[in-house]
Amino acid sequence: MKRFEAELTPVREPGGIGRMHVRLTLFGADARAGDELARIRRRTVGVPGAEPLGTAVSDELGALPFVLKEWEEYPVCYLGVYAGRAARGPVVIEYDVAAGSRPDHGRHGPYFEWAAESGGVSGPGFAFLMAPAGFSGALSLVWHRERLEEGDRCVCTWGEGNLALDGPAELLTDCYYMLGPVRSVTEGEFGLYWLTEPDFDAQSLAAFTRDLFARMQAFFLDDRQVYRVFMREDHTETSGGTALRRSYMFGWNRRRQVSQVKRQILLAHEMVHNWPHLNDEPYGVTTWYSEGTAEYYSLLLPLRAGLISREQALRELQERTDAYYTNPTRHLSNMEAARAAWEDRRAQRLSYGRGLFYLAGADRRIRRASGGRVSLDDVVRALILKDRQGVTLGNQVYLDTVRGLCGLDETEALHAMCEGKDFAPDADSLDALFTVTPYDTAEQDTGKPAVSYRWGLRRER
Numbered sequence: 001m002k003r004f005e006a007e008l009t010p011v012r013e014p015g016g017i018g019r020m021h022v023r024l025t026l027f028g029a030d031a032r033a034g035d036e037l038a039r040i041r042r043r044t045v046g047v048p049g050a051e052p053l054g055t056a057v058s059d060e061l062g063a064l065p066f067v068l069k070e071w072e073e074y075p076v077c078y079l080g081v082y083a084g085r086a087a088r089g090p091v092v093i094e095y096d097v098a099a100g101s102r103p104d105h106g107r108h109g110p111y112f113e114w115a116a117e118s119g120g121v122s123g124p125g126f127a128f129l130m131a132p133a134g135f136s137g138a139l140s141l142v143w144h145r146e147r148l149e150e151g152d153r154c155v156c157t158w159g160e161g162n163l164a165l166d167g168p169a170e171l172l173t174d175c176y177y178m179l180g181p182v183r184s185v186t187e188g189e190f191g192l193y194w195l196t197e198p199d200f201d202a203q204s205l206a207a208f209t210r211d212l213f214a215r216m217q218a219f220f221l222d223d224r225q226v227y228r229v230f231m232r233e234d235h236t237e238t239s240g241g242t243a244l245r246r247s248y249m250f251g252w253n254r255r256r257q258v259s260q261v262k263r264q265i266l267l268a269h270e271m272v273h274n275w276p277h278l279n280d281e282p283y284g285v286t287t288w289y290s291e292g293t294a295e296y297y298s299l300l301l302p303l304r305a306g307l308i309s310r311e312q313a314l315r316e317l318q319e320r321t322d323a324y325y326t327n328p329t330r331h332l333s334n335m336e337a338a339r340a341a342w343e344d345r346r347a348q349r350l351s352y353g354r355g356l357f358y359l360a361g362a363d364r365r366i367r368r369a370s371g372g373r374v375s376l377d378d379v380v381r382a383l384i385l386k387d388r389q390g391v392t393l394g395n396q397v398y399l400d401t402v403r404g405l406c407g408l409d410e411t412e413a414l415h416a417m418c419e420g421k422d423f424a425p426d427a428d429s430l431d432a433l434f435t436v437t438p439y440d441t442a443e444q445d446t447g448k449p450a451v452s453y454r455w456g457l458r459r460e461r
Contacts, residue, residue, distance in 0.1 A: 002137035003027040004169055006129060009144040010179050012152065016119035017099065017180050022052075024093045026132055031087040036080050038093055038130040042070065043077040045342045047112040049127035050097035057081065060089030075283050075342070081130065097128040109342065110242040111232060111249040118195040120180020122232055124173070124244055125156070131169040139165040139172055153182040155193055157228050157247035176230045176247045194231040198252055200260060202231070208307060209267050215305045216268075216297075220275035221381055227274075229267065241266050243273035261312050268298035276380050278393040284338020284351075286395060288417065292355015293380060295320065300431060310433060310457055317434065317455050321425065324353025325452040328443045331420040346444070358417040360429035362402070362410060370406035378405055425453050434458055 009021040024038065031037055037057065041049050057064040065084025070077065081093060099116035114123040141163040143154045153160060157175035165171050184193045185206035190213060192206040206229075213227050226246050234251030241250035248270035252263070276293040278286035299316060302308045324330060329337065329347045334354075341348035363376035382401050387393055395414065402410050416423065427436045435456040443450045 001028055002135070003140070004132060004135055004137065004172075005140040005142065006172060007142045007144060008154070009147060010121075010152075010154065011147045012149055012180075016116055017121045017148075017152075018116065019096055019098045020121075020128065020179075021096050022094065022129065024130055026091040026093075026135075028137075029087055029091045029132070031083045031091060033083055033085045035083050036133060037066070037083055037087075037091055038132050039078045039080040040128075040130040041076050041126045042079045044112045044126070045075040045110060047109050048100070049112070050100065050114040050123075052079070052095040052097060052130065055081070055093070055095040057083075057094075058092045059087045064091065093130060095130075110240075111251060112242070115232070117233060118181070120152075120178065120182060120195040122176065122178040122195065122230060122249070124249075125175055125177060126173040129173050131173050133169075135169040136167060139163075139167065139169065141165070141172060152180055154179050155182055155184075155191075155228075157245060158226060159189075171245065175245045176228070176249050178230050189225040189227065191228045192231065193228065196233040198231060198233075199254060200252070200263070205260065205263055205267070208264050209271070212264075212268055212302060212305070212307060213271060215307075216271055216275070216301060219297075219301060219377075220384060222275065227271075241270040243270040246274060248273070261308060261316070264302065264308065265298050265316055268302055269294045272297045272301075275384055277387075278383070278395065278398060282335075282338075284335045284341070286393075287338060287351040288334055288355040288358065289395075289398065290355075291351040292359045295352050295356035296359050296376075303433075304431070314434065314455055314457060317430070320353055320356060321455065322441070322452050323349065324357065326441055326444050326450050327353070328446050328448070330354075331422075333420050334418045336420075354417060354420075357423070357425045358413070361423065361426040362413065364426045364429040365410070365413070366402060366406050366408055369408040374406040432458065 005025040007023040010017050011019050026037065029037065040052060043049065057066045064087060067082045067084060069080045069082060097114060099121040100113055112124055112127055114121060114127040143162060156177045158165060178193050178195065180195055182193050182195060184191050185203055187210060190210050192202060192209060194202065209229055228247045230247065230249040232249055232251050234253045239251035239253050241248055250266055250270060272294040273290065277290045280286045280290065299313050303310065303313045327346050327350060329344065329350060332347060332350065334351065337347045337350040359376060366379065367375055379401055382405065383393055383398065386397065391397065399410055399414060402408055425436050435458050436453050438451050439454050441450050441452045442448065
């Protein structure tokens, strides 16, 4: 029977949990000479993972010769372990990883480091964990705690302590981990976790996130209860958040104070990433949809639920509008923006605003075409159901779904958006709660003339 077991031994040293021993066992690997046994991400969108140190491979015959090979599949650089001869019986791969640190500079990237903090360490599984490509079957996660102190905790997206799961190996790699003197607010399978005590009210943020998750879960037709949020102190100038399976990590910093509402909207954005998505290969082809739906619903769902006010939503909406319409890179195509994304933060942010305002306009066009019978909500949920049925989702499936639900052909509007053409926000979009008018302004950085849009509250009918 195919089974993949990960045994993790964190080591507490004088400065904290500095390193960890990893022992992986592949049962039923049936590897021949030259076959790939497992791989790890060396870099993801330029963010380095932990370097495997002292790698050793063995099977029933003893030491198994192996070769390490590195290759790039943008935006990921992989390191693979390849068998030097045919394997017999279970294959064991062992190595050590050391915790690094979050860079202390102005450039923000996703939270993909295996980073030390306040005596503990946190990051995604793929930053430290090798796994067999394409594996699906029985999964085991075993913690060996003999080199930890009393009070240290070992938490990941799927729970605390040892775990048994069934499914793809990505369940262990594409989720977050936090080890050490972890603090938390938990309720059932929901939890908020941190290592450094934040300078804001974590309890109220946890309550907001728990309530919002329940609302989003129902909206996106999801009955799975597991959801965990991990907080990390960030020393970059612009903190953010990054979502993985059933979890996300967000950063906070002492340099740049933000309101609790901004934290709530950030957490809402990352939470939405659990559900709407299209196949984004090559990277950038559908990023407009994943980031656009996250921006759209992070504003509208808390607003519809009464968790934020119309005035609070208006302020967030205005910031997003000016950020997009004064962005000097706004005329790049989606694919051009994707290639520049991790070198130029302005290009990296394009898909957020572009997707938001395109989808807001598409919602209005869908409502008009269907006489109010269908909305973007119906399209998004239909795509989620197709994904669960195994359909590979892409831009064409999105267009076909819109046409099938209301007869509207969005091809021209979608193409114009993808190519970076100018388009104005629709005054009757966003649940028709706001008014919008154009105004003259200037681009960020360049000072060149630009046109943005000013939103106001529409009088309640």
